[in-house]
Amino acid sequence: MKPEFENIPLVKNESKKRFEIEVNGHFAFIDYRETDSQIILIHTEADPELAGTGAAVAVVEKTLVYIKESLKKLLPFCPYVFAYIKKHPEWKRIVDVTFERYDQL
Template sequence: MKPEFENIPLIKNDAQSRFQITVDGYTAFILFQERDKDISLIHTESPEEIGGRGVATALIEKTLIYLEQHNYILAPLCPLVYAYIKRHPEWKRIVREDFKDKF
């Protein structure tokens, strides 16, 4: 993760079912569905005003760290999250068993 994003807090916004970070007044988010400790990441969105800077990647990294720290099992339905885990296979450790063979 780029150093400029390290100190930006990740917010788990349960009311809107999303993880989010705010950079320069713009909010990037990942929509999720959760049942107990099983969570699906569905869609990642980053405003074009902060696009191309690595914000979405930082958001994904922060979210995966949060999920691991809170003992979630992940279903990576979002194509960006899936692609990130494919490039960083060490994160398969938190992926639900029925998804692991897709990487």
């Protein structure tokens, strides 16, 4: 993650069901659903003002750390998150082995 995002806190916005970071009044976020043992990541998005800044990568990395620390398993249905994990296989360890595309990571 780019250094400018390191000190920006990840917010678990439970009312909107998304993990988010705010950068100069703009948001990068991941929609999620949660069970007792899993966090399902559905869709990653960044406001147009953040396009190309690395904010989407930052919110993904911060969310993966949150999931790891929560001791829950990840279901990466979001194509952006799935592609990120495929590029960074060290994160596969938090993916639930029951995930239908686990072997493609």
